[in-house]
Amino acid sequence: MTQFAMTIDGKVVTKTETFNVINPSTGGSAGQCPSGTVDDVNAAVAAAKTAYASWSITSDDVRKQACRDMAAVLAAHANELATLLSTEQGKPRGGLGADFELGGCQVWAGNTAELELPVEVIKDDNEGLIEVHRKPLGVVASITPWNWPLMIGIWHIAPAIRAGNTVVIKPSPYTPLSTLRMVEILNTVLPAGVLNVVTGPDDLGPVLTGHADVAKVTFTGSTETGKKVMASAAGTLKRLTLELGGNDAGILLPDVDPRQIAEGLFWSAFINSGQTCACMKRLYVHDSIYEDVCKEFAAFTANIKVGSGADTNSVLGPIQNAAQLAKVEDLISDAVDQGARIILGGKRSTEAGYIHPLTLIADAKDGMRIVDEEQFGPVLPIIRYSNVEDAIKAANASSMGLGASVWSKDIAAAKKLALRMESGSVWINGHGGLNPNAPFGGVKQSGLGTEFGTEGLKEFTSIQTLHA
Known part of the structure; x- marks a missing residue:
């Protein structure tokens, strides 16, 4: 059976303690997942923080190319990832199933590469210059659900990295295996520490979302869990993007x-x-x-x-x-x-x-x-x-x-x-069709913030106003 491992600071991290992931099509096992600890979360955040120092000052062209490279490597490994995704999530390969999800991953990563956040000039005359710059935030914590684990993972990862942030992702314990492998693959085209993954029980989530060195949390899941994420982030006033339940x-x-x-x-x-x-x-x-x-x-x-x-x-x-x-x-x-x-x-x-x-x-x-x-x-x-x-x-x-x-x-x-x-x-005359350029997010208790396109990319930045 395949041995799955976490990726922290570009290195494979195996654990002797694992938990079983169920194949929902059979009720049998889809594989054994490493059970991470608080120390693993701390190590992943530390690696991301270290990597942020250099990644945050890379050029726009380097970040664009990173997203293009992510799209390309996902395409190269699409069959492997779709097979693993189908096994642990249950969706078939064909139609709007696992292969469709991997296609979406590629489209979103590639589209994110081409987004722009130009400097906005508010004033430029003989009285002075005022410019608005978009700056990365720091370490981003990504918490992903079990329904579209890879595509939602890319929705979190690609804009965070494109904007100059680094990422620690924790997937749902129901579907962690495909994310572990995806992050391992993506690390072949990213500098060490830019993208890290930790797996384990649900109680690791608050450790990550409440971590003092995490600047932003992006979460997709239920409204009730989203409220808990919001509470855990309050201690350090982290930025939040919450895509929550819908009826x-x-x-x-x-x-x-x-x-x-x-x-x-x-x-x-x-x-x-x-x-x-x-x-x-x-x-x-x-x-x-x-x-x-x-x-x-x-x-x-x-x-x-x-x-x-x-x-x-x-x-x-x-x-x-x-x-x-x-x-x-x-x-x-x-x-x-x-x-x-x-x-x-x-x-x-x-x-x-x-x-x-x-x-x-x-x-x-x-x-x-x-x-x-x-x-x-x-x-x-x-x-x-x-x-x-x-x-x-x-x-x-x-x-x-x-x-x-x-x-x-x-x-x-x-x-x-x-x-x-x-x-x-x-x-x-339709419902639920998403476009990588069209902003997406909820109102009322369906969430906070926006994903996709330029508006979604801005969510991974802060504004710095320059007066000269």
């Missing part, structure tokens, strides 16, 4: 064609088996088309194979871990008890692992847990409405505000409604 609403206006939009609805809700922060979690459908939408959505969804990530016929894979599976099953059971109607799926099969069927729940209502809570799995509640004002009010009632969508043939009308949605991103 995204989609609103279908009465002029849509249910059959025509069924495929779009499917991928909006069920990409990565619904385990995506910005996928659609609630669907509001006008009464006049409600039954037709349910029928066409279920007909399309019924043809999609959910199974083992190792099965080349699988389009979608399992729920990643047992705790999340239990939550999904509990929410479905509660919805049925509250009078909701299952029109597809509902109960898992006797297959090994954490495989759960795609589930559509009709006659769901606001106030049910399946509607009010983020299910983060392959289940979607469909809520009936008669007045679009009521739908918008219900959609905006959530404490979360990551994404939202409006679906209609009348784009102008849809845009007006979309701009009333309380969410960081909003889509028309």
Whole structure:
């Protein structure tokens, strides 16, 4: 079996103590992960701090090339990484699965290379010169989740390094193996100490996020954990980027064609088996088309194979871990008890692992847990409405505000409604599509700060105003 190791200061660090990583497709082992300690966190931060002294003063061209080199080395090792990712995360290789994720890693790293943060001249006349410069922050702590571990890792790593910072990344203990290998590979094109990785139990996270020598924390995960990260960072007033939970609403206006939009609805809700922060979690459908939408959505969804990530016929894979599976099953059971109607799926099969069927729940209502809570799995509640004002009010009632969508043939009308949605991103006739140049982030309890593009790059800098 492959031996996995941490990378600290450019060196391979093995541990005698390890923990088992579960393959969610089988319930068996995906591999043994090194169990890091507080001393390992301290060593990684120290290495990053030392490397920062030189990396922070490298030229813009050197940092750009580093991102290009990261994209190239990820492409060279994409097959290896995608195989490992599929094994520990569960997503199949094909379609919008593991290979798609590795492609996203390459695109984001390459795109980040071309971003610019020019000096902004505020004043330049015979009275004097005022310039605004962007400066790197220092050591960045990256805490990544288990749903898109590599792509989200690159979302954190690439802009941090491009801006002149150094990084210590801690992946989720559910999916640490692919990140360990990715960081090892990336270290072949980066100076020692610029990128380090520590793995271990969840209680190592606060050690990293509260560390006195960490200048910024970037975290992707649940809202509740994000609050804990924020608290741990408060002691030294660290900069924060928090991309947290979402309970995204989609609103279908009465002029849509249910059959025509069924495929779009499917991928909006069920990409990565619904385990995506910005996928659609609630669907509001006008009464006049409600039954037709349910029928066409279920007909399309019924043809999609959910199974083992190792099965080349699988389009979608399992729920990643047992705790999340239990939550999904509990929410479905509660919805049925509250009078909701299952029109597809509902109960898992006797297959090994954490495989759960795609589930559509009709006659769901606001106030049910399946509607009010983020299910983060392959289940979607469909809520009936008669007045679009009521739908918008219900959609905006959530404490979360990551994404939202409006679906209609009348784009102008849809845009007006979309701009009333309380969410960081909003889509028309689609949901969840991300672009490396388009800013992304949540409002309300879906997070703080912005990722992607120039606005996201700025999050890894501080402003220094020069008066001359």
